[in-house]
Amino acid sequence: MKHAAVIGHPIAHSRSPQLFARFAAASGIALRYDAVDVPPERLEATLRAWRANPEFVGCNVTLPHKKRALALADRADESARACGAANVLTRVDGALIAANTDVEGVEAALAQAGVALRGARVAIIGTGGAARAVAEAARRSGAAQIAVAGRGAERAAALAAAFGGRACTLAAVPLSDIYVNATPVGMDGGPQHSLLPADAPGNATAFDLIYTPERTPFLNDASARGMRTVTGTAMFLAQGAATFARWFGFAPKELPV
Known part of the structure; x- marks a missing residue:
């Protein structure tokens, strides 16, 4: 086995x-x-x-x-x-x-929701490994703008510089087309509040990488403002399938619904 x-x-x-x-x-x-x-x-x-x-x-x-x-x-x-x-x-x-495979997961989740990274202004909230995967997906897909916000100014600046973006504070996230929560805030057992900027426009997309729970404070906040939302479940499934293919040489025969 x-x-x-x-x-x-x-x-x-x-x-x-x-x-x-x-x-x-x-x-x-x-x-x-x-x-x-x-x-x-x-x-x-x-x-x-x-x-x-x-x-x-x-x-x-x-x-x-x-x-x-x-x-x-x-x-x-x-x-x-x-x-x-x-x-x-x-x-x-x-x-x-x-x-x-998080990079592939980000791209697949947004594509399935009909959200294009090419030409988009992308705001990434978080500075860890998941945030770097979002930044790489945005960079290689041709995003027009990449902004990185985090509690640590140095980490945000380093991540932004690595992907041709710019760093900002949580209180000064620029207007964007796609807002991504790449922090653990909202995960089961952790702090439960929304990091979505107060001025995020209603025609933007909110994407939370968390999948436990599927509906997070970040996404509930976005829904209340009429924004399109993308859950972490689609990313979770896509990166999992890509991982399976690396281990066994073929994609899984069935994707869970």
Whole structure:
């Protein structure tokens, strides 16, 4: 039986085990997929053990490990290098290859909602690995403007500079066509308030990367203003399918509804 996992700290909120169980069953693959809480000080040792396991195919990576996972990988593809973060590691001949399928997930979620990144003004709220994936999707899709807002001015400035954007404070996000919440605010068990700017126009789109819950304060706030909303579920499914394809060489036979 093949073995895979999702690692993070905390990790109890993850729906990845259920998603990959469905993918594996539909595709005829015997797969054990675990949610593993890995404190930062145990990340290197955990990955070392999995490198040595021939049944291990790879792992999804979530907060707070995305940047460190890239550094600990043996090789990285273009998506991970561009983002400076990895959300998936694939074991190939005892080596761990880093990738970032979050970029594909962002693009797919917006495309499914009929929202174009090309020519759009994109405001990203957050400065972590997920925010970098949004910035890379916006950059490579031809967004007209990329703004990055975060509590830490230095981190926001560094992220914006890496993707040809500009940094701003949470209180001064420029008018945009697409507003993205790339922070944990609104996730089950965390702070519950909206980070959507007060002057966000009603004809804009609000996209929350959180998928637990599906309807967050950010999206509820946007809906109340008449904005189009995009949930994190579409991104979650798309990045999961892209991850499965990296591990097994083909897309899952069935996508969950």
